[in-house]
Amino acid sequence: MENISPALLEWFYKNRRSLPFREDPTPYHVWLSEVMLQQTRVSAVLPYYYRFLEALPDIPALAACEEEKLHKLWEGLGYYSRVRNLQKAAKLVCAQYGGQLPADYAALLALPGIGEYTAGAIASISFGLPVPAVDGNVLRVFSRLYNDPGVITEPAVKKAFTARVMEHQPPEKAGDYNQALMELGALVCVPNGAPLCGQCPLAEVCRARAAGTTAQLPQKAKPKPRKIVPVTLALVESPAGFLVQQRPQKGLLAGLWQPVLWEDEHLLQAEVLARLTALGLDTGTAAPAALPAAKHIFTHIEWLMSGVQLRVAAQSAPAGYVWASREQLRTAYALPGAFRAYKPLLL
Numbered sequence: 431m432e433n434i435s436p437a438l439l440e441w442f443y444k445n446r447r448s449l450p451f452r453e454d455p456t457p458y459h460v461w462l463s464e465v466m467l468q469q470t471r472v473s474a475v476l477p478y479y480y481r482f483l484e485a486l487p488d489i490p491a492l493a494a495c496e497e498e499k500l501h502k503l504w505e506g507l508g509y510y511s512r513v514r515n516l517q518k519a520a521k522l523v524c525a526q527y528g529g530q531l532p533a534d535y536a537a538l539l540a541l542p543g544i545g546e547y548t549a550g551a552i553a554s555i556s557f558g559l560p561v562p563a564v565d566g567n568v569l570r571v572f573s574r575l576y577n578d579p580g581v582i583t584e585p586a587v588k589k590a591f592t593a594r595v596m597e598h599q600p601p602e603k604a605g606d607y608n609q610a611l612m613e614l615g616a617l618v619c620v621p622n623g624a625p626l627c628g629q630c631p632l633a634e635v636c637r638a639r640a641a642g643t644t645a646q647l648p649q650k651a652k653p654k655p656r657k658i659v660p661v662t663l664a665l666v667e668s669p670a671g672f673l674v675q676q677r678p679q680k681g682l683l684a685g686l687w688q689p690v691l692w693e694d695e696h697l698l699q700a701e702v703l704a705r706l707t708a709l710g711l712d713t714g715t716a717a718p719a720a721l722p723a724a725k726h727i728f729t730h731i732e733w734l735m736s737g738v739q740l741r742v743a744a745q746s747a748p749a750g751y752v753w754a755s756r757e758q759l760r761t762a763y764a765l766p767g768a769f770r771a772y773k774p775l776l777l
């Protein structure tokens with residue numbers, strides 16, 4: 431196959447989307463955008479990106495940010511381990527590199543939360559280093575370009591595809607080439623539905639197009655079925671606000687806040703009241719109202735939520751809980767998107 435970079439770069443310079451982290455690709459900007467873009471669309475990321483940079487304009491500010499504020503800035507993006515790793519890495523960058531990301535692929539890769547793709551994106555786009563940045567878009571493009579049925583979720587296949595990506599990379603334009611491949615995958619060689627081969631600068635050399643196999647590529651391993659977890663919530667409101675609790679610092683939604691809830695259990699109203707009483711709460715005589723059922727899908731788990739809402743008299747919060755006013759829930763306590771269905775009741 432002839433080198434694809436001239437046609438690809440020409441297309442990229444004409445068709446690239448203007449994005450803030452592309453117009454001002456400092457290492458911090460590229461890093462932050464790539465972390466936010468994992469599992470999230472560009473259009474959804476942009477408001478978060480602007481807000482985050484306004485609050486934390488550089489790596490030292492990120493390193494020094496209080497946990498609650500950090501979670502609040504990330505609220506709605508999900509996958510909170512991303513922002514926790516971002517801060518862990520920022521602290522290391524301040525301690526080891528004077529607050530500036532190192533212009534070194536291996537050193538970037540050694541930082542928490544920075545994998546091969548993100549290290550490659552920062553190294554090539556911000557520092558111009560000739561390294562790969564291979565994400566799902568790039569794997570899809572190469573799978574089709576070479577009409578290769580290799581399962582792209584397998585490390586050996588990804589390695590082989592990465593070697594091909596590098597065969598075509600012009601070392602002096604590594605960042606543009608990597609971005610061009612990602613952009614082609616995002617805009618033309620699209621993941622859902624038919625690729626727009628009529629608009630593709632690589633159409634003439636594309637083997638899947640010639641073979642008529644674009645719809646079957648890329649090949650992916652079948653995802654494991656998600657574990658279904660019943661969850662029972664109690665939205666308990668007193669004159670001081672809602673009863674909330676911080677989740678443990680490790681595991682699912684670590685460190686975020688939640689209403690009273692029980693995982694792995696679908697409880698009836700009477701059982702919820704008994705559990706609340708056991709916590710030391712005086713639930714009075716008011717009948718609780720049923721909450722609408724809701725579902726939240728995590729990567730490997732699916733929460734099926736139900737529960738009750740009830741008002742109680744003023745009293746101190748049981749151990750491990752606090753009363754949080756609507757205003758505090760809006761501005762200070764990060765409630766994960768898993769409770770999206772109940773946020774109108776809480777906020």
Ligand code: SF4
Pocket residue numbers: 571574575618619620625626627628630631632633634636637638639644
């Ligand atoms: S010709 Fe079609 S299938 Fe091939 S790389 Fe271009 S958009 Fe993808």
